Amino acid sequence: MNRAEKAALQLRAVSVLRMLKETRTYDELAELTGLPAGDLNRYVNGHVLPSDERAREVVTGVGRDALAEELEARVQTDDEGYVDNSTIVFDQSFLDLVAPVAAESFEFDRPDVVLTAATDGITLAAAIASYYGGRAAYAKKSKETAVEEFIESRQRLQSGIELTYYLPAAAIDEGDTVLVVDDLIRSGETQELLLDIAQRAGAEIGGVFTLIAVGDDGIERARERTDAPVNALIEF
Structure with missing residues (x-):
């Protein structure tokens, strides 16, 4: 991984954490991620970036589970099995995290x-x-x-x-x-x-x-x- 890719991964991890923080306290976010609440506070507020190892854990672990949960919550299906995912495909910021x-x-x-x-x-x-x-x-x-x-x-x-x-x-x-x-x-x-x-x-x-x-x-x-x-x- 080159320096630019590493920086992009770290910034994506911060974006995932900020999305998760919208509906959670720092203690709840710490329980979800296994990371200290103080460190999460600094990541979310932009004071410091997570290491590339931590960033990858967030993106591949917590990030994937959280995005899948968010996706499932937004999708609507009718009695015939047709899927309405318009709230997802129109949300570019969410897709940028995906x-x-x-x-x-x-x-x-x-x-x-x-x-x-x-x-x-x-x-x-x-x-x-x-x-x-x-x-x-x-x-x-x-x-x-x-x-x-x-x-x-x-x-x-x-x-x-x-x-x-x-x-x-x-x-x-x-x-x-x-x-x-x-x-x-x-x-x-x-x-x-x-x-x-x-x-x-x-x-x-x-x-x-x-x-x-x-x-x-x-x-x-x-x-x-x-x-x-x-x-x-x-x-x-």
Whole structure:
């Protein structure tokens, strides 16, 4: 880890602690993290940064559990199982905290491109791409009028509907490492199309990440398409 990455990790840990502190006393935060209340006070108030070891423990341990708990509390589901996660995908500051937690918790290869599908996955892709210092790209169901070359992936769904995604060919270079992300995975059809686009571009798959997995079908379908890590922050 270089100096810039270390500083970024320390600052992310402080952001996680500040989020946790909004609903807890320092004693409660100390009990949760196992860190002294006095040290937590100094971290939260910006007087000192945690060591890189402590920062990693916060981000990968407390951070992941806390973000998963916060995510689950915000998500709404109806009687038919449809998920409303709009309070998450519209909250860029929350997604900015998810990015380092995902990076530290799962063994994704460092991506050159973070690929998602329009539209709900765009804010998450932007957060993760910013964290890694890579590019964000998103595939759409329609072609951009000013773009001449596209990578296209098409699939006929069980319902008989044909689903097609298009990505400008310049978005991914041959040999790039691509991390596929999305806000939610259910059937895995969208992720399968995104993986196909990355592979058609001659890219390496660095992993698949989603905030929410509804059931196991989508996760298993993605794992059948790649040997790279496939993970979700929470599963319903």
